[in-house]
Every structure is written in structure tokens, then in C-alpha cells.
Amino acid sequence: MWTQLNSGAGYWNVFVWLLFFAGMSCLVLWLRSFGRHDYMRNTLQDDIYWSGNEVPEDGAKISVPASASYWGFRVAAAPVYAFLDRLHNGSASDYAGYFVVTAALIGALVLAGGR
Amino acid sequence: MSRHLPAFLIMTPMLGAFLSPLAVMLGRTARNAVLVLFSLATLVISLGIVSATMGGNVLVYVMGGESYTLTMPSGMAYPVRIMFEIDGFNALMILCVAAATFAGALFSVAYMDRFSGWKRYMSLYFMMATGALGMCATGDLFNFFVFVEVSSIASFGLVAFWRDKPEAIEASFKYMLVSQIAAMLLLIALGALYGKYNALNMAAIASMARGGTLDKIVLALFVIVLAFKCGAFPMHTWMPDAYAEAPAGVTCLLVTVSQASFYGLIRICFSIFPGVGGAVVPWILIVLGCASMFFGVMMAVVQHEIKRLMGYHSISQVGYMLMAMGVGLLAAGGAEGVYGFKAMTGGIFHMVNYSVYKALLFLCAGALYYATGTRDLDRMGGLVRSMPWTAGMFVIAAAAISGLPPFNGFISKWMIYESSFAVHPALTAIAMITSVLTLASFAKVFQAAFLGPAKAALSGVREVPCAMLAGMAALTLFILLLTLFPSWFTSRLFDNAAHALLNHQGYVSAVMGGV
Numbered sequence: 310m311w312t313q314l315n316s317g318a319g320y321w322n323v324f325v326w327l328l329f330f331a332g333m334s335c336l337v338l339w340l341r342s343f344g345r346h347d348y349m350r351n352t353l354q355d356d357i358y359w360s361g362n363e364v365p366e367d368g369a370k371i372s373v374p375a376s377a378s379y380w381g382f383r384v385a386a387a388p389v390y391a392f393l394d395r396l397h398n399g400s401a402s403d404y405a406g407y408f409v410v411t412a413a414l415i416g417a418l419v420l421a422g423g424r
Numbered sequence: 425m426s427r428h429l430p431a432f433l434i435m436t437p438m439l440g441a442f443l444s445p446l447a448v449m450l451g452r453t454a455r456n457a458v459l460v461l462f463s464l465a466t467l468v469i470s471l472g473i474v475s476a477t478m479g480g481n482v483l484v485y486v487m488g489g490e491s492y493t494l495t496m497p498s499g500m501a502y503p504v505r506i507m508f509e510i511d512g513f514n515a516l517m518i519l520c521v522a523a524a525t526f527a528g529a530l531f532s533v534a535y536m537d538r539f540s541g542w543k544r545y546m547s548l549y550f551m552m553a554t555g556a557l558g559m560c561a562t563g564d565l566f567n568f569f570v571f572v573e574v575s576s577i578a579s580f581g582l583v584a585f586w587r588d589k590p591e592a593i594e595a596s597f598k599y600m601l602v603s604q605i606a607a608m609l610l611l612i613a614l615g616a617l618y619g620k621y622n623a624l625n626m627a628a629i630a631s632m633a634r635g636g637t638l639d640k641i642v643l644a645l646f647v648i649v650l651a652f653k654c655g656a657f658p659m660h661t662w663m664p665d666a667y668a669e670a671p672a673g674v675t676c677l678l679v680t681v682s683q684a685s686f687y688g689l690i691r692i693c694f695s696i697f698p699g700v701g702g703a704v705v706p707w708i709l710i711v712l713g714c715a716s717m718f719f720g721v722m723m724a725v726v727q728h729e730i731k732r733l734m735g736y737h738s739i740s741q742v743g744y745m746l747m748a749m750g751v752g753l754l755a756a757g758g759a760e761g762v763y764g765f766k767a768m769t770g771g772i773f774h775m776v777n778y779s780v781y782k783a784l785l786f787l788c789a790g791a792l793y794y795a796t797g798t799r800d801l802d803r804m805g806g807l808v809r810s811m812p813w814t815a816g817m818f819v820i821a822a823a824a825i826s827g828l829p830p831f832n833g834f835i836s837k838w839m840i841y842e843s844s845f846a847v848h849p850a851l852t853a854i855a856m857i858t859s860v861l862t863l864a865s866f867a868k869v870f871q872a873a874f875l876g877p878a879k880a881a882l883s884g885v886r887e888v889p890c891a892m893l894a895g896m897a898a899l900t901l902f903i904l905l906l907t908l909f910p911s912w913f914t915s916r917l918f919d920n921a922a923h924a925l926l927n928h929q930g931y932v933s934a935v936m937g938g939v
Contacts, residue, residue: 314835314911316842317762323830323908330830368806368877375801375872376728379864383726393723397661401598404661408602411659412609412648415708419644420637422704 429472430485430508430561433518436466437525437553444546456533459546463522463529466553470515470522477515478916480923482934484509484563492563492625492935509563509627509935511927512920516772517560517687520779523902524680525553531787531895532673534888535794545585545671552578552677559684563935565617566624568688569610572653575681576603582674583666595665602662606649613645627935630696630928639700646692647708653685655739656746657716664723664735668799672790673895675731676783679738683779686742690749694925706754713747714851716740717858725865728801730789733869734782737825740858741778745771747855748840751847756926763846768922769914770839776918777824777832777906784821784899788814791888791896792873801869806878810885813893815874817900822870824903826863832906 313322348354357364365371383390396407440462447458476483486492487506494504510518529549536545555575562568580603584596618624620639621632633639652659663682667675693705720740727733748771755764791814792807793799808815824831827838837859844851887893906913924930 312909312911314914316766316839318842321835321838321910323910326830367880369879369881372805372876372879374728375804375868378868378872379725382864386722389722390726393719396658397664397723401601404598405602405605407658407661408605408648408652411652412645415648415651416641416644418704418708419640419647419701422640422701 426472426476427483427485429469429476430483430510431487433466433469433473433561434508434554434558436462436469437550437557440466441547441550441554444550445543448542448546452537455542455546459529459533459549460526462550463526463553466557467522467526470518470557473510474515474519474917477510477512477924478920480512480920480927480930482509482511482924482930483515484934492628506567507563507625507935508561509931510561511924511931511934512917513772513922513924514560514687514691516776516917516921517684518557520683520776521553521556521560521677521680523899524676524779524783525549527783527787527895527898528673528676529895530898531676531790531892532671534891535673535790536671539586541585544581548578548581548585549674549677551575552582552674552681556677556681556684560687563626564624565614565626565629568626569607569614572610572685572688573607575684576600576607579666579670579674579678579681582678583670585671585674586669589669591665592669595662595669599662599666602652602659606652609645610649613642613649616642625935626691626696627932630698631932631936633697633700635700639697643692643697643700643705647689647705650685650689650692651709651712651746654682654689654746655716655742656712657719657739657743660716660720660739663739664732667735667738667786668729668731672731672786672793675786675790679782679786680779682738682742683775686745686775690925693749693753695928695931698928703754706750709746709750709753710847710851711750713743713745713750714854715743716746717743718854721858721861721865725861725868728872730792730799730801730869730873731786732799733801733865734785734789737785737862737865738782740862741774741782741825743858744837744840744855745775745778747771747844747851748774751840751844751851752922752925755843755847763843765922765926766839767843768925769918770836770843772918772921773839773910773914774833774836776913777836777903780899780902780906781821781824781833784817784896784903785825787892787896787899788818788821791892794888794892795885796882801872804873804879804882805876806874807882807885808874809878810882811874811887813887814896815870817896818874819870820900820903822866824907826866827859828863830907832903832910835907835910 312324313320443458447454485508489505492505492507552575555571558571580596580600584592586592621629655663717740720736724733724736748767752764752768824833827834841852
């Protein structure tokens with residue numbers, strides 16, 4: 310069969326997954342049908358609530374910039390980022406240095422290895 | 425005719441490179457026709473090569489002769505001729521390079537239309553494709569070096585294509601500096617091999633190499649240089665800069681040039697020096713792979729310049745392939761042989777996936793830059809309304825690279841997870857954490873670029889021209905085919921490629937005739 314892939318420990322079949330996805334979608338739609346039916350489009354119910362303030366027309370003023378995403382993750386992983394920032398310092402001579410040091414290390418390891 | 429396919433494969437883009445300046449002088453239509461038709465012809469030839477290598481066949485093509493040796497009047501035979509040797513593994517690589525060349529060319533027709541410098545753009549573009557295809561097809565190590573240099577020099581020029589941007593010049597300079605140090609090491613390795621074996625033919629060396637100090641030094645030099653070229657941590661630092669500054673069509677091809685280096689690395693480890701260095705070499709690949717995966721994605725998560733973010737993801741994705749091939753090299757010959765083979769199949773599947781979805785992601789990034797004039801995600805937003813086709817194709821590529829079921833990226837990652845678990849569960853854990861961070865990173869890109877309220881500064885943004893969409897659609901179609909029919913591709917192409925890699929004797933005897 311062109312769609313089923315066996316790994317030795319299990320199998321993957323994309324159409325089984327799609328069938329499952331379709332089944333779950335039907336279940337979600339059925340649950341949704343229990344919701345309220347008195348919602349009206351294009352009325353005040355559609356308006357954005359922005360802490361009681363007037364919503365600016367330009368979307369740029371109410372967007373979270375990409376550079377602010379995952380701020381907490383960055384703070385939590387600060388030591389890793391301190392190391393990575395030092396590594397990516399933009400200096401071409403440092404980049405050549407990383408290459409030379411890695412080359413020496415790999416060369417020594419391979420020479421010390423068997424055969 | 426079909427037996428000359430390897431020669432046509434190299435000749436076609438090379439002819440395109442030399443015809444390009446003439447075509448540009450003849451006008452826009454001739455220019456576009458040469459760009460698209462020569463890349464399409466290369467793709468058709470590569471499909472012919474893939475078809476010819478199915479079922480374990482090995483194509484051997486000698487330039488200017490029947491035998492790869494040159495017999496001297498004294499009777500001594502020297503393996504000196506230029507030769508191509510293509511089995512299931514490099515045929516697949518050739519297809520990836522040709523597909524990216526075609527998609528990048530289609531995209532460039534509209535993307536580069538508003539810029540000048542077409543003569544050098546097209547010539548260098550085709551030369552870079554020639555170099556990458558030659559790296560994948562050649563059966564001679566010196567020619568491999570020559571093709572590495574051809575693709576490198578073309579890529580230095582293309583990374584610095586926008587000469588008025590200091591960042592582009594700087595990116596090209598950094599890449600060139602470290603690349604030339606690497607090239608010198610490669611040349612030293614070739615000199616050492618020639619001094620010892622009096623040959624540079626890959627199969628001839630594979631038949632004679634038995635280990636020993638010089639072989640180990642040469643192997644180490646090849647591993648270092650080719651790991652650098654494919655962007656392994658900590659030698660990856662050229663990659664985000666180069667990928668970010670090159671025009672989008674070029675970045676699409678740069679991805680496959682780095683894959684051609686990955687091909688060289690794997691060919692050296694499996695077919696030319698199998699077993700040399702013991703378990704150290706596979707573990708070096710595994711460690712480089714894990715470090716590349718993790719640190720690459722950690723850097724990607726916090727980027728807000730879209731092409732730079734994708735450049736860091738390239739490092740992370742190369743890590744998966746390095747780890748899979750390391751596991752394959754470590755386990756294929758031992759008690760865990762089944763998992764070793766599965767790791768190699770998964771690694772090869774991932775390599776193809778990566779070439780396709782990463783190329784598509786770079787084209788989507790190029791489309792965003794084309795439409796908005798910025799690569800900064802902070803300045804984008806709400807673009808799904810004005811660029812629905814680009815958004816749709818971006819979602820497919822992002823889901824595939826993040827390993828979300830049912831996309832092709834999930835399937836190859838699943839194979840890598842299962843096989844690496846047999847070597848050590850920590851490897852699987854690192855790979856899965858990387859996958860989660862990849863998803864987080866692309867969720868950020870999608871949210872920042874396509875969702876949210878429309879920004880006033882982007883009110884005039886429209887969908888990109890049809891030629892650009894066509895380039896992206898070709899790659900999207902390839903992703904969907906890999907997603908829907910993974911077993912067909914695995915049984916006919918990826919397993920075949922993994923068998924070809926493991927069949928060291930077959931690789932040697934195709935040229936040497938049962939030595």
C-alpha cells in the first residue's frame with residue numbers, strides 16, 4: 310500500500326489519521342451545536358473590547374510585536390542565550406577561530422579512535 | 425541517449441550559465457525563457473536519472489572514454505579520467521537540487537524583475553546549480569573539490585548580489601573567509617590521498633582504504649569541511665547571515681547546496697571510509713547533530729527577522745540529518761542493524777523533506793519581503809487577508825517543518841525518533857524538544873506576519889505575482905505528495921538510497937569490476 314509506512318515497532322497511515330481528524334471535527338461541530346443561537350453578526354457583539362478604551366484604527370498600535378514573543382522563555386533560558394550571544398558576535402576572525410578549534414578537536418578525536 | 429544523462433545533467437545548467445548574458449541582452453522574454461527552460465530541462469534530466477537508478481542500478485559515466493583508467497605505454501593503468509557515479513542515494517540528491525533550481529528560477533522571474541544585474545544573477549545562479557549537481561554526481565574526489573569551489577564562488581557572488589547593502593557584502597565576506605580555510609583543508613586531504621594511493625577516484629580509494637593514520641587524518645578533514653559546509657554547530661555562523669542576505673530564489677538553491685555537502689559527508693563516511701575511525705566518527709556526527717538541532721532552534725525562537733529565523737532553522741534541521749546518519753553509521757553494522765537502517769531511511773527522508781519545505785519557506789519569506797518591503801516580523805501583521813495563497817502555502821510548509829501530523833516532516837521525524845531511541849533515549853528527547861521549539865517558532869512567525877489586525881502601513885499590500893506563486897506551488901505539491909504517499913517514496917526511493925549507501929562493495933565494483 311502506498312500510504313502505510315511500517316517502522317518495525319508500529320505503522321503510520323495518513324488516511325487513518327485523516328479519518329480520525331474528520332471524526333473529531335464532526336464531534337466538535339456536534340458539541341458546538343449545543344451553544345447559544347442568539348449571537349448576531351455585525352452588531353455590538355462583534356466589537357473588540359480593549360479595556361474600555363477606544364480601539365485604535367491602525368492595527369500596529371494593538372499588536373504584540375514578534376520580538377516580544379516568548380519573553381518569559383528567553384528570561385528563563387538567559388544563561389543559554391548569554392552563551393549563544395557571545396558565540397554570534399559577528400566577528401569574522403572569531404568565526405574562523407571556531408572552525409579551526411572544532412577542526413583540531415575533531416581531528417584529535419578521530420586520530421584517537423580505532424582502526 | 426539515456427546513458428549520457430549524467431553528462432547532460434552538468435552540461436545543461438552550465439550552458440544556461442554561458443547563454444544567460446546573451447539572453448538578457450535579447451530582452452525580458454528571452455531572459456525568462458532561458459531561466460525557466462534550462463532549469464526545467466535539468467529537472468527532467470534528473471527525473472530520468474532517478475528512474476535509471478531505481479532497483480539498485482548504478483550509473484557510471486566516463487568523460488571522453490569507456491574506462492575510468494588511462495593506460496600508459498608501460499602498461500600501468502591510472503584512474504585519472506573524469507567520472508560520474510550515480511546510485512540511488514545521489515540520484516535522490518540530484519532530484520532535490522534540480523527541483524529547487526526549477527522552483528527558485530520560477531520564483532525569480534517575477535521576484536527579480538524590478539532589479540538590475542540579471543546577467544550576473546542568471547549566470548551565477550546556473551553555475552551554483554552546476555556546482556551542486558556536480559558535487560552530487562561525481563565519482564572523483566578532485567572533481568568533487570572543483571564542484572565545491574564552483575558552487576561556493578557562485579554563492580559568494582549571489583549572497584553579495586545586492587552590492588549596495590553593507591550587510592550583504594559582510595555576509596558574503598564571512599562566508600568566503602571560513603569557506604576558503606575549509607577549501608584549503610580539503611585540498612590538503614586530497615593531496616594526502618593522492619600521495620598515498622596514486623588515485624582520486626572515489627571507488628578506487630574505497631577499494632584500497634584499510635584505515636591507518638593517514639586515512640584517519642583525511643577522514644577527519646573531510647568530516648570537518650563538509651560539516652562546516654552543511655552548517656553544523658559551532659561552524660554554522662556563516663549560515664544565518666548568508667541565507668538572510670541572498671535573494672529568496674538563491675536562498676532556495678543555497679539550501680540544496682548545503683545538502684550537497686551533506687551528501688559528500690555521508691558518501692565519504694559510508695562508501696569511501698566505512699569503519700575507519702571506529703565508533704568515534706558516528707558519535708561525532710551524533711554530537712554535532714544534537715548540538716546543531718538544539719542551539720539552532722534556540723537561536724531561531726528569538727529572531728524577528730524572518731529569513732534569519734529560517735536560517736537558524738536550517739542549522740537545526742541539518743542537525744536531525746546528522747544525528748540520523750550518525751545513528752545509522754553506528755548501528756547499521758551491529759546488533760541494532762534494523763534500527764540503523766531505519767535511521768538512515770528516516771535521515772534520507774528528512775533530507776528530501778528539508779530540501780523541499782525549507783526551500784518553500786524561504787520562497788514564502790521572499791514573497792513577504794516582495795509584498796511588504798521588510799523582513800522584520802515586528803512590522804508585519806494581518807497579511808492573511810491580502811496574501812491568502814502565500815499564507816496557505818506557508819502554513820503547509822511550517823506544519824511540515826514542525827513535524828505536525830499528517831505532514832511529511834512528521835513521518836521522517838517519527839522514523840528518526842524511533843531509531844535514535846534504540847541508541848540512547850536522550851537523543852530522542854533532544855530531537856523532540858527541538859521539534860516543539862520549531863513549532864513555537866513558526867507559530868510566532870504565522871501570528872506575527874499573517875494574523876492580527878491589519879496595519880495601516882501595509883494597506884496597499886497585494887498577493888505576489890503568479891510566477892512567484894507557481895514556484896511556491898510546485899514545492900507545496902511535492903510536500904503533499906510526500907505526505908500522502910510516504911510508503912511509495914520510501915519503498916522506491918529512500919530504502920533504495922539507504923541500501924546504496926550500505927552497499928559499499930556495490931559502489932566499488934560498479935567502477936572497479938568486482939575488486
